[in-house]
Amino acid sequence: MQANILYGKNLADTILAGVAQGVKELKQEGINPCLMTVQVGEDPASQVYLSSQRRLAERVGISCELIELSANTSEDRLFKTIDNLNRDPAINGIILHMPLPSHINSKMAQWRIAYQKDVEGVTPYNLGRLLLGMPQLVPCTALSAVELAKSTGVDFAGKEAVVIGRSDIVGKPCALLLLAENATVTICHSFTSKRGLLEEHTRRAEILIVAMGHPQAIKGEWIKEGAVVIDVGMNAVGDKLVGDVEFEEAKSRAAYITPVPGGTGTVTVAFLLQNLVRAAKWQLERETQGKG
Ligand SMILES: Nc1nc(=O)c2c([nH]1)NC[C@@H]1CN(c3ccc(C(=O)N[C@@H](CCC(=O)O)C(=O)O)cc3)C=[N+]21
Numbered sequence: 001m002q003a004n005i006l007y008g009k010n011l012a013d014t015i016l017a018g019v020a021q022g023v024k025e026l027k028q029e030g031i032n033p034c035l036m037t038v039q040v041g042e043d044p045a046s047q048v049y050l051s052s053q054r055r056l057a058e059r060v061g062i063s064c065e066l067i068e069l070s071a072n073t074s075e076d077r078l079f080k081t082i083d084n085l086n087r088d089p090a091i092n093g094i095i096l097h098m099p100l101p102s103h104i105n106s107k108m109a110q111w112r113i114a115y116q117k118d119v120e121g122v123t124p125y126n127l128g129r130l131l132l133g134m135p136q137l138v139p140c141t142a143l144s145a146v147e148l149a150k151s152t153g154v155d156f157a158g159k160e161a162v163v164i165g166r167s168d169i170v171g172k173p174c175a176l177l178l179l180a181e182n183a184t185v186t187i188c189h190s191f192t193s194k195r196g197l198l199e200e201h202t203r204r205a206e207i208l209i210v211a212m213g214h215p216q217a218i219k220g221e222w223i224k225e226g227a228v229v230i231d232v233g234m235n236a237v238g239d240k241l242v243g244d245v246e247f248e249e250a251k252s253r254a255a256y257i258t259p260v261p262g263g264t265g266t267v268t269v270a271f272l273l274q275n276l277v278r279a280a281k282w283q284l285e286r287e288t289q290g291k292g
Helices: 008-028 044-060 075-087 106-111 124-131 140-150 171-180 190-194 198-204 247-251 264-288
Strands: 034-040 063-069 093-096 160-164 184-188 207-210 228-231 235-237 240-242
Touching: 008 044, 008 140, 008 264, 034 044, 034 075, 034 264, 044 063, 044 264, 063 075, 075 093, 075 106, 093 264, 124 171, 140 171, 140 207, 140 228, 140 264, 160 171, 160 198, 171 184, 171 207, 184 198, 190 198
Parallel strands: 034 063, 034 093, 160 184, 160 207, 207 228
Antiparallel strands: 235 240
């Protein structure tokens, strides 16, 4: 079997067409949707994300602003910056880029973001809504992985879905989204790996989502024939970007597989912008209802 390559561009274009329409509606109401990115210190992957955000935001008429804080910024200073953005009516969405320097508590920083402006879906309110099956702002990276898998048309009901990675931003929300599609979900992580069971779980997967951050850790020969393989990994190896799955080998076994780059990345940004438009619309509704 030779897999169909699941390029992110098609899905991203579809989402962005809807986003552009939403932006048009907001502008008719006098709102100029604005996304604020906060970066603390420097990180190459964060830079790639930022340039994708800028490119696609410009395409759909969303303003993208950036606050760059130096790596030695205090936690208190970052919290105050977020508080100010929460209060600023010109800012519709806030994304705090990871990683943060180790002297800052990342969780507390993310939770500081007002849930109405939490376009990455990382606050307890938005994650809690996802957990309880009433999603509002869904983590855009997880949404990208699962929606790309769904775009194949494969029915997930009762299927063996395996998620590798248990981060709050990708692995856990992916598992919840797959569960909502009635898949049977297994979450693997470092301790699965320590017990030498990663291969066994991977071999069972009819839908495989990999977000572990180890270049080519998932061997092509482990992929089940006919599987849907979504690689969320983005690892800089030399001057190349490679995923967590051995792409060439996996391609001859999977039915569908995402490339890196060109797979989940651009879809993630499209969903981030979709979340921004939704957030801006809710903010407008609250305002017109006089709730402030
Ligand atoms: N709070 C937070 N959330 C994140 O989701 C997050 C983060 N911090 N910090 C940095 C990493 C990195 N990341 C990327 C997302 C998309 C592309 C992307 O658009 N990639 C395209 C273009 C690649 C290229 O231009 O070479 C692609 O894969 O095809 C890249 C990198 C999100 N991250």
